[in-house]
Amino acid sequence: MSNPPDDSARDGALTPSRRRYLAGVASAAAATGAAGCLDGWGHATLDRSQADFDPDPLPGDRTYPDDDGVTMFRRGLRRLGYYPDATVPDSVTVNWQFPANYIGHTAAKASPRPAPDGETIVIPADTGLVHAVGPKGRHQWTQRTGATSLGIHGTPAIVDGIAYIGGYDGDLYAFDVGTGEQVWRTSRMAFDGAIAIGSSPAYWDGVLYVVVEYNNPPAGTLWAVDADTGRPLWSDDRLWGMPHPSVSIDPEHERLITASNDGVCYCWEFPSLAFEWSFQTGAEIKGTIPQYEGRAFVGSWDGNFHCLDTATGEGLWSFETGQIIMSNPGIDPDTGIVYMGSDDEHVHALDMETGDVVWSRDVGGHVIGSVTVTADAVLVGSYDRNLYALEKDTGEIRWTVPNNGHVTSAAVPHDGRIYYAERADITGYWNDDESTTVRAPGHAYCLVDDS
Numbered sequence: 001m002s003n004p005p006d007d008s009a010r011d012g013a014l015t016p017s018r019r020r021y022l023a024g025v026a027s028a029a030a031a032t033g034a035a036g037c038l039d040g041w042g043h044a045t046l047d048r049s050q051a052d053f054d055p056d057p058l059p060g061d062r063t064y065p066d067d068d069g070v071t072m073f074r075r076g077l078r079r080l081g082y083y084p085d086a087t088v089p090d091s092v093t094v095n096w097q098f099p100a101n102y103i104g105h106t107a108a109k110a111s112p113r114p115a116p117d118g119e120t121i122v123i124p125a126d127t128g129l130v131h132a133v134g135p136k137g138r139h140q141w142t143q144r145t146g147a148t149s150l151g152i153h154g155t156p157a158i159v160d161g162i163a164y165i166g167g168y169d170g171d172l173y174a175f176d177v178g179t180g181e182q183v184w185r186t187s188r189m190a191f192d193g194a195i196a197i198g199s200s201p202a203y204w205d206g207v208l209y210v211v212v213e214y215n216n217p218p219a220g221t222l223w224a225v226d227a228d229t230g231r232p233l234w235s236d237d238r239l240w241g242m243p244h245p246s247v248s249i250d251p252e253h254e255r256l257i258t259a260s261n262d263g264v265c266y267c268w269e270f271p272s273l274a275f276e277w278s279f280q281t282g283a284e285i286k287g288t289i290p291q292y293e294g295r296a297f298v299g300s301w302d303g304n305f306h307c308l309d310t311a312t313g314e315g316l317w318s319f320e321t322g323q324i325i326m327s328n329p330g331i332d333p334d335t336g337i338v339y340m341g342s343d344d345e346h347v348h349a350l351d352m353e354t355g356d357v358v359w360s361r362d363v364g365g366h367v368i369g370s371v372t373v374t375a376d377a378v379l380v381g382s383y384d385r386n387l388y389a390l391e392k393d394t395g396e397i398r399w400t401v402p403n404n405g406h407v408t409s410a411a412v413p414h415d416g417r418i419y420y421a422e423r424a425d426i427t428g429y430w431n432d433d434e435s436t437t438v439r440a441p442g443h444a445y446c447l448v449d450d451s
Contacts, residue, residue, distance in 0.1 A: 094445055108328075108369045202248070245288045295310060416448065424439075
């Protein structure tokens, strides 16, 4: 357990910095109204007492029951990526697809997010567009955001018919799921001059929790935002490096956790947001960190997969792959297995208590997206351009689906369908001497049973 570099003066309040200066500029600007671009707010104090906090135990990976109208990235606040009621067919076929992604940016692509009733699937794209389609692929609406350079890579949180999503323009958006109408938009200047929001919002009791990015110097801030208005309520700017992971929250164990490119995992008490501990790995942390039963699971570019005690920040065990780990792991609470992917081109099933290997499966390419766990299978995309369904107990390959580009979103099962998105097939993006060519756009897909 350790603190990030030069952290002695960073206590959660805004420090004298470029961001404090920009916050003053933003506070002097005029707000343009709840349906417009909200850039004139300073932020208030989020006053949430720990003494009165007594949440109900969370079933499976659901944060709320379906009839409460709440769903989000990795299916819940703890980010387990677990769908205990979903089963994967013995064979599948593509029911529909449409082009969505055109940018070569190496961040994982946004995952489709079905609304709780399953009648609308919200699919953000790296063009800055947000699409809404029905389960049979009929387009319902498309909304344009200001994130036209690198687009949107986070996944929406959907609450009571409103989809909340951040973009690589640094703005946070709220859209009506039924109509596509923009409900509110909070400008980057209200977040002290953020340049990007690559994380997926978490929602609890009327408040969104989101991590934003800055440059000059590279850094990040955890923000709490009023879900009704988009008003920033609280922030902690202790993160260094430009953070990509979404926050995970375990209300039962009273912990909120995220991480950053500084290689540090950060933990706050929840919901008071008093800072608790930090854990230093050996390199960048890109993936979202799931929490289960007082443990957090952290993949690092240091080539190790770390299991931490969320009460103390103590390292309990680590599993070495020898290659970069940036994938979001999936957890099966019923079997006590955590499934993780790595640049070693394998998916590994590990015992959550000990870190011992249950099985490992070669999937032909780097795994940088999310691992999804269902009742009987593990779904994961690979850099070999395939989506894999693996037998949950053995890791044997049940089927693969070939795609145009790298599958880096989560595969999301819902009502007998599987939704996911891929990166475009692009040449020249990483070579200054070669022009960028999109050979095939990245598509959003829906798979159905073909058995």
